[in-house]
Amino acid sequence: MGKTLFEKIWESHIVVEKQNEPALIYIDRHLVHEVTSPQAFDGLRMNDRKVRRPDLTIATMDHNVPTSDRSLPILDQTSAVQIKTLENNCKDFGIKLFDINSPNQGIVHVIGPQLGITLPGSTIVCGDSHTSTHGAFGALALGIGTSEVEHVLASQTLWLEKPKTFEVRVEGKRKNPHAVTAKDIILSIIKNIGTAGGTGTVIEYRGEGITDLSMEQRMTICNMSIEGGARAGLIAPDQKTFDYLRNREYTPQNYDSLVDNWKVNLQTDSDATFDKTFVLDINDIAPQVSWGTNPGMTCDVNESIPSPDEFSNGDANQKKGAEKALEYMALESGTLIEDIEIDRVFIGSCTNARLEDLIEASKVIQGQKVASNVSAMVVPGSQMVKKQAEEMGLHKIFIDANFEWREAGCSMCLGMNPDILSPGERCASTSNRNFEGRQGNGGRTHLVSPVMAAAAAINGHFVDVRKLDLN
Amino acid sequence: MEPFHNVKSIVTPLDKVNVDTDQIIPKQFLKLVQKSGFGKFLFFNWRYDENENLKSDFVLNNSKYDNSKILVAGDNFGCGSSREHAVWALDDYGFSVIISSSFADIFFSNCFKNGILPITLDSAIVEKLQHETNQIEVNLENQVIKTSSENIPFEINSHKKKILLEGLDDIAQTLEHEEKISEFEKNSTVPSVL
Secondary structure (H helix, E strand, O other), X not given: OOOOHHHHHHHOOEEEOOOOOOEEEEOOEEEEOOOOOHHHHHHHHHOOOOOOOHHHEEEEXXXXXXXXXXXXXXXXXXXXXXXXXXXXXXXXXXXXXXXXXXXXXXXXXXXXXXXXXOOOOOEEEEOOHHHHHHHHHOOEEEEOOHHHHHHHHHHOEEEEOOOEEEEEEEEOOOOOOOOOOHHHHHXXXXXXXXXOOOEOEEEEEEOHHHHOOOHHHHHHHHHHHHHHOEOXXXXXXXXXXXXXXXXXXXXXXXXXXXXXXXXXHOOOOOOOOOOEEEEEEOOOOOOXXXXXXXXOOEEEOOOEOOOHHHHHOOOHHHHHHHHHHHHXXXXXXXXXHHHOXXXXXXXXXXXXXXXXXXHHHHHHHOOOOOOXXXXXXXXXXXXXXXXXXXXXXXXXXXXXXXXXXXXXOOHHHOOOOOOOOOOOOEEEEOOOOOOOOOOOOOOEEEEOOHHHHHHHHHHOEOOOHHHOOOO | OOOOOOEEEOEEEEOOOOOEHHHHOOHHHOOOOOOOOOHHHOOHHHHEOOOOOEOOOOHHHOHHHOOOOEEEEOOOEOEOOOOOHHHHHHHHHOOOEEEEOOEOHXXXXXXXXXXXXXXXXXXXXXXXXXXXXXXXEEEOOOOEEEOOOOEEEOOOOHHXXXXXXXXXXXXXXXXXXXXXXXXXXXXXXXXOOO
16 A cells, blocks of 8 residues: 655654554754753753764754844843853754854744755754644654753654644635735634644645645645644645755755655655545635634634634533633624734744745735834844845835834744733734733734735734735 | 652642643743743743732632642643643642643653653543542552542553653663664765754
8 A cells, every 4th residue: 555755754764663662763854942952951961962963953043032133132131041051052062053143043944944954855853843844845844842852962863653644635726825825724724623633643735725835835834733733744845845945055965866866755655545634625715813812713804703602513611712712812702803903913933934925915015004003023034034035125115114124033923032912912913823922921812824914014903805906 | 750650639620621831831931941940830821910919710829739749631731832841840830640631742742751641531531530529549550540439541652651650761762772773874865964
């Protein structure tokens, strides 16, 4: 019987395998950042261990770096200590670091692909759940905890139980691909499968609705696999993948022969079977807006907020969850999404802060101003994205519209740096999580695409971007 | 890691589904560079009001549960961020067993690295345990939870059970496979990033 793409990558990385036990899997790439690594390096020191393969490891600082003027010292002392600790650890253990002043600094999941460090068919780990992003290139990319970070640093391997396979087939064509984006596809998927729908599985996204997408859009899809509970998300590499990675700073020298090999080996066989399948037809899907406190609590922009009864389908616990979410969000069932007014707009994060995201958002705001009651910011995903955007003049469009134009980092996706919501503030955000307090204690997050966030910034409330001329 | 021993305690019922790691330990506490001392920040935004006074309506603030070592929570516990700080906080606070109808994968895996036993049970049983007011006993060796009225068996992967019972150092074990790792590397063609 045929094999899935996941099974092929898995099998080619087994170092030790025993029946009914986890397998020891080799890790090709280890990405490190400042927040989940200090305790791992400490563990190495305590046990007198080295980093086994510093040549397969890279580090950057993204989670708590300020996005304001980089020439100024970091005021938050605990952040400064954590950043300094990463610098020291990289120096002590011989790891390449893209530090706060590097032109390659940025969100780890944005810089990996941009530098050609992410490769098809490879295994990639990082102490961050959004590592699933790299799956867009046909890599098996897993988020791990700090103990596992230490394990990979010491051994370049990881004990893993073999996940199940989950096919998510996206069929059809979007009528207006500028208004209905990859973000709306993945939010629709999560709305349907639920936030635990992918638990214990690796999702492979397939179908015309996926192959149609650009690499950056595919990253948005895979990025939010974890929001559906999945261990990882995968998309089989194709010509778009190979073209994207060609001539990057770390693209391997024998690239053409690698591509020949990937073309043959990195596809799910036609007779392979998956443990489960979900099919989404995108012919008629709408832009999505989350209304609750997890990414599954999402509806179409032209709908109204569902009642907890409608949302929960008879599950008493889910109903209670929805009631609590509406209370936290200060929203009522029946309110039209387009009537929800917002205070803040955040365009950023490893989900939606790549060049295409900024280009699409800039089309919405060109020649207009942010609504007077709204404050809006753009945080490019990496310094390289920022530079490319500035070369295209995008920063002028944003600044002229009264958006703040910032330096790269995770920023208000999780609010570890000074970019946070105040209690009660309502934000249209292109990030990935609308958990209670995620963007600041008491802050209220609505997850949307970059074009939806940009349109909300201009209008002061959500609008259906299908009504706009975005071509 | 310390070996896991049987746990006898009353349960702390956390009547919520989809408890994400942002709730277990909010981001402002992730800046510390050590593993200890996170217990006081556990469920911070649910435990404390804006003036950092205890909220009387949150279950952890009921003194009845002060010495509880067993947390019983709703579906999909530990979803979201991979932060192991969530497990460090639960551990430091005093929990050594978490019972739920399902766990998020990364959180589940992080538990075993820190000597915490996550137990997955049917949602009807989880709900019943949330109302259990007497002490219960969790016996990992025999894979059973003893309540005042019944014995509830639970499943656990034998490898994971061994790790907890023996308190094994994962990395030391792995490095015993050094030869196989080196052999794998000989045939691996992944280019360096240096």
